[in-house]
Amino acid sequence: MPEGDKVFAIISKYDDVLADVVKRPGYNPGDTLKLILPFLRAFNVTDRKMQEFSAQTLTLIPGTKVTLQHIKSLTDAFIVSTSYEHYIKALCDYAKFSFENTYCTRLNLDKYIVSAEEKTKLKSIAKEIATMPMITIPPETRLSEDLSNRDQETVKRLDHIFWKLISAMKISRIFSEVTPVGGEQKAAAIRDIIKKLQLPLSSVMYVGDSITDLQAFQLVRCGGGLTVSFNGNSYAVRNAEVAVQAENNLVTAVLADVFSNYGKAKAIELVETWNPRDLKNSVATQAILKRLLTICTNGLPNVQTVTSKNVEALSKESSEFRKKVRGEAVGKLG
DSSP, rough: TTTTHHHHHHHHHHHHHIIIIIIIITTTTTHHHTTHHHHEEEEEEHHHHHHHHHHHHOOOTTTHHHHHHHHHHSOOOOOOEEEEHHHHHHHHHHHHHHHGEEEEEOOOOGGGGOHHHHHHHHHHHHHHTTTTTOOOOOOOOOOOGGGHHHHHHHHHHHHHHHIIIIGGGGGGGHHHHHOOOTTTHHHHHHHHHHHHHHHOOGGOEEOOOOOGGGHHHHHHHHHOOOEOOOOOOOHHHHHHHEEESSTTHHOOOOOEEEHHOOOHHHHHHHTTOOOOHHTTTSSSHHHHHHHHHHHOOTTEEEEOOTTTHHHHHHHHHHHHHHHHHHHHHHHHHH
């Protein structure tokens, strides 16, 4: 898809506006994955192509496979992701993780047929979106009127594109038939998990990184569980109790190890005494702790509890770190 990265980035920022500023009824964070689908189909993307692409481009932060396996050895582990099922299947195949223990965006793309006329229109619209200026959402934004005049015009044009032009096409049924697992759907996944396991919310440790995790963070936090932002953007940091900035996922393994074996209080205590000496003397399983300390020859990753005093600084630091680890294009997405 020509300049597909630009198209996705614009739509992703539009998603942030609809979910966090406009609060469009029935709209959930992460619905970008729904809005982009007519364009993918117009450019002849198929389920097979998505599966092949996912397997070929799968990129994980170091330590992810070990972390997933360690958490599985401790307790029940689940992946709750907005990603399409094609990508999650590729991840599960690589990490030897059960796809049955995942919640993700289910999609049968092949069943949607796009006429030649609609393909032409959609390709033209995609070309237009790629030329749009990136929308900027200042931290103090509460209403769409708080956006710059230029960004308000961009949002108005995107409103017309999605809710007038594309909604009038036959392919628009994809909007009502595909439900991305973001926002409230992630919270619903957690409710489903604890119902199946017959466990309280206080037994849940939830790790997230974006606007799609807000409702899940709020649910778990209110229920007494532990919420962790891992290389999260400002949305994640502001709603989590612990913020992690790390180039290796073993930090998650250590936090989950202590949470699972000793509870939330001990996990928070570990974070508040986050230094090599205290870590070595902590209750964390020594094998996984040793693996973390071995790779941290230049100092430990930044791990802090989020407070009213440090939340602004942490949000900024984590957002910048996120871009460094995930790349500028991906890191700046909501």
